[in-house]
Amino acid sequence: MTTFTSAELRRRAQGARLVVAGAFLVLSGAFFKAQVLDSSEYRSTSESNRVRLVPLPAPRGELRDRNGLLIAENTPGYTIRLWADNVDSLRAVLARVDALTPLDTVDLDKVVARWRAAPYQPAQVFSSGEFRIVSILEEHRAQLPGLVIQAEPRRFYPDSTALGHVVGYVGDISERELASERFPDARMGTIVGKNGLEYEYDTRLRGTPGVRLIEVTAFGRTVREGGGGRFVRPVVGRTITTTLDLPLQRFVDSMWRNTPFLAERSGGLLAMRPTGEILAYYSYPTFDPNAFIGGISQARYNEYNDPKRSALFDRVIQGGYPPASPFKLAVAAMGLKRGLVTSSTRMPVPCTGGYQFGSRRFRCWKPEGHGAVTLSDAIKVSCDVYFYQLGLQLGAENLLADGAALGFDDRSGIDLEREQSSRWAHSVDDYVNGKRFGTFTPGQVLNLSIGQGANVQSLANMVTFYAALATDGVKRPPFLVERRPDGPVHDLGLTPAQLRDLRQAMVDVVARGTAGASGGAELLVAGKTGTGQMPRGQADAGWFIGFAPYDAPEIVIGMLVEEGEHGSTVAPYVVKAIRRFLVGPDSAAIAAPVDLPITEDLTGGLPRDGETDGGVAPAAVPPAADSTTP
Incomplete structure (x- = not known):
């Protein structure tokens, strides 16, 4: 055993005292730094641990029709979110939520993905939870940390289905949309327009979000509203007044859904003022935009996407x-502009039910023929043979160039995104590669001249052209809110x-002076029927585009019905819509039968497979091919 002298003991004790004193000095310095010098930093950190910022979405602006009637509005709802420290804790709480109220319309992987993209924000589970769900979750809040x-x-x-395609719908912003420049100032969890007017005018409708602060426990449970009074109220989005006429839109929706002939078929209707202001915009089958709010169920989405109906497709x-x-x-x-014809011009070859061109005979829709008709008569009776010859007089290059100059190679320019361009070649050179327009043959001119062949147009583009005919001859973009300043303008010349x-x-065409056809002697309707020959295996599409009153037009309406048999079948429904807009909601006038003496029921061109030429073709002429490949 080692023995220390008193002097050594004193030295050791003194050293120990110095070590202890030094340790206290170091600790005191650390406490001083933490509590005095760095107090503001730690106070801020502590505050952030117990006070969290929750975004407050701005109410979207209302959408109204031309007379102030509501098209889209806001009602009270609940958003359900979860705070989480990591993915595992988030999935655990989501599993508890799913056990309490099945998350049928919620993609859990997307909830986790949204949290990963913005872990500093609560993960959004429901953007529009029902009161029933809220009640269940509140009852079990103790089991749901971070709720x-x-x-x-x-x-x-x-008006749900009446306005599905034109108004569109809203939903949570996706990661792809967030990465784009389409939605400035948006963040994960922001509700944005997905289609229609909601998409086109999202920036105006969305408003400015606010923020509130909540105080939470260490386990993520909300204690109270807090944060030293810091609270920013959201600013509501702008109200937008559209050009739509809601009563007319409702009428079209009701007419289509409640008429067996129409309800069994797909198609669309577009009505506008001759100036381009759209009054009714309807595609059928339609869908309920309310089904997308808060997340659409897979069953409903599959129903809308059924290829037999394609309800989400805007026709x-x-x-x-x-x-x-x-x-x-x-x-x-085109012929009038180039001085090739006047309204009284007759073609060299009278219509005998068909027109011989080379080794093939292009038929007229009327087997017995129309005889020698003028341009005005050819429009009235829709003589194919007349327009075959007018197309040949124009020539392929002029026909294609003039069609492009009239905008038949372009979009209508409507103020909606995702409009598809029409299909029309600029010149014969566009046919060279044979991919988009097929191989050019001289017979293509005849097909193009009657609206067949490599000529595909949207309903919007055709109605816009007829609006130009109804006014000053200038084709301008139609619009629902405001005309695009850079939209295409085409002068018919x-x-x-x-x-x-x-x-x-x-x-x-509609029957000169027939009051029963036009709604009254003082209400004359001008228009044109059509029967679009679809590709093999598809039934013909029925067209009718008209305007009224013909001498001072107030409304232009076009209607397209897939498998619509003939244009003369479609015309009465357009006249009913015209009556509704111009005469008013007189049920007797609207319900009255529209007996239009229109006799054009078929399309011309070459006979299809299995058909015989109704004209007087020479017996030696070989069987004709389909009209799209002469």
Whole structure:
């Protein structure tokens, strides 16, 4: 055992005292630094640990029709979010939520993905939870750490299916959308427009979000509203007044859904003022935009995406169809502009039910023929043989160049995204590669001249052309809110007298002076029927485009019905819509039968497979191919 002297003990004790004193000095310095010098930093950190920022979405602006009637509004709703420290804790709480109220319309992987993209924000589970769900979750809040339930505005569309395609719908922003420049100032969890007007005018409708602060425990449970009074109220989005006429839109929706012939078929209707202001915009089958609010169920989404109906497909601006006989007015305008014809010009070869071109005979829709007719008469009776010859007089290059100059190679320019361009070659050179337009043959000119062949137009583009015929001969973009400043403008190049002659010919189509056809002697409707020959295996599409009153047009309406048999079958429904807009909601007038003495029921061109030529073709002429490949 070692023995220390008193002096050594004193030295060791002194050393120990110095070590202890030094340690206290170091600790005191650390405490001083933490509590005095760095107090503000640690106070801020502590505050952030117990006070969290919750975004407050701004109520979207309302959408209204031209008379102030509501099209899209906001109703009270609840947003349900979860705070989480990591993915495992988030999935654990989501599993508890799913056990309490099945998350049928929630993609859990997307919830986790949204949290990964913004872990500093609570993960959004429901953007529009029902009160029933909120009640269940509140009852079990103790089992759900990090649960945040917040009252927020919920988008609501009062007329649901009547406005599905034109208004569109809203939903949570996706990662792809967030990465784009389409939605400035958006963040994960922001509600944005997905389609229609909601998408086109999202920036105006969305408003400015606010923020609130909540105090939470170490386990993520909300204690109270807090944060030293820091609270920023959201600013509501702008109200937008559209050009739509809601009563007319409702009428079209009801007419289509409640008429067996229409309810069994797909198609679209577009009505506008001759100035371009759209009054009704309808695609059928339609869908309920309310189904997308808060997340659409897989069953409903599958129903809407059923390829037999394709309810989400917009047949007004995305559908492409052979324009058929309504396109004859465009060919007439080309001939008038170039001075090849006048309203009283007859073609060299009378119509005998068909036209011999080389080794093939192109038929007229009327087997017995129309005889020697003028341009006005050819429009009235829709004589194919007349327009075959007018197309040949124009020539392929002029026909294609003039068609492009009239905008038949372009979009209508409507103020909606995702409009599809029409299909029309600029010149014969466009046919060289044979991919988009096929191989060019001289017979293509005849097909194009009656609205067939490599000629595919949207309903919107055709109605816009007829609006030009109804007014000053200038084709301008239609619009629902405001006209695009950079939209395409095309001058038909016709004189006022030429436009009057074309309008008069279209009055004769609907039956000159027939009050039963036009709603009254003082209400004359001008229009053109058409039967679009679809590809093999598909039934023909029925067209009718008209305007009224013909001498001072107030409304232009075009209607396209897939498998619609003939244009004369479609015409009465357009006249009913015209009556509704011009005469008013007189049930007797609207319900009255529209007996239009229109006899054009078929399309011309070459006989299809299995058909015989109704004209007087020479016996030696070989069997004809389909009209799209002469």
